[in-house]
Amino acid sequence: MDVDYKEAMKLSNQLCFPLYAAARKVTNLYIKWLRPLGLTYTQYLVFLVLWEEDDLTVGEIGNKLKLDNGTLSPMLKKLESQGFIERRRNPEDERVVLITLTKKGRALQERAKDIPSNVEKCIDLPFEKEKELYSLLYEILDGEDEEV
DSSP: OOOOHHHHTSGGGOTHHHHHHHHHHHHHHHHHHHGGGTOOHHHHHHHHHHHHSOSEEHHHHHHHHTOOHHHHHHHHHHHHHTTSEEEEEETTEEEEEEEEEOHHHHHHHHHHTTHHHHHHHHOOOOHHHHHHHHHHHHHHHHSOOOOO
16 A cells, blocks of 8 residues: 555645745745845845846846746836836847846845845854755756656
């Protein structure tokens, strides 16, 4: 007989739960530093991508953040209305929208510079375990998506 389905259905046996709960816990750590900047966590992730490499397409940002256009587009429109980014059509392909930081968007990086170290101080993991966790999470993220 296969594994007892009742055992398999216990919350304590679900990989998804500790991943979900840990992600929420870590994400919530950012709120007290993002709120004064007027940013959500997801907006902050967009800025991290653009501060690293500016002038990306919406699709490139979505690929880096594992977000679809339906989630990303309204957020980018809001960031544009706040003066942080510019959205423009690629002259080589009008279907493609390029995202570029404005002066205000680049200046925000200086105001946000302490966020990573502030959050790091709140996570009580030895460096080696942190590296191991990072590696394991990327194994999951970079693994092939399988349909059952």
